[in-house]
Amino acid sequence: MSNKNQKDHKKELIICLGSACFSRGNKDAVNTIKNYIKEHQLEDKVYFRGCHCMERCQDGPNLKFEDKIFTGFPSDRLLYVLDEIFHKYL
Numbered sequence: 001m002s003n004k005n006q007k008d009h010k011k012e013l014i015i016c017l018g019s020a021c022f023s024r025g026n027k028d029a030v031n032t033i034k035n036y037i038k039e040h041q042l043e044d045k046v047y048f049r050g051c052h053c054m055e056r057c058q059d060g061p062n063l064k065f066e067d068k069i070f071t072g073f074p075s076d077r078l079l080y081v082l083d084e085i086f087h088k089y090l
């Protein structure tokens, strides 16, 4: 199976790394999310990547999982948001 096919069957989690979201907590969220995926052994199910802007800067920090945007949560809520995403949608 090629890398492309391996990527295609995964669900996509996107973190906004545009300046507004970056400064509102997504800077630190990158490592937290990477660790979460590793600890929960989700590497085969989730394709995690960054993007430059989701065009909802005023609502940030923003995360997107498939078609759903998770927005405006304080950084100390990130783990709850990840639990919600992965328990509900995976």
Ligand code: FES
Binding pocket: 016, 017, 018, 019, 020, 021, 022, 052, 053, 054, 055, 056, 057, 058, 060, 062
């Ligand atoms: S910087 Fe995140 S939505 Fe624009």
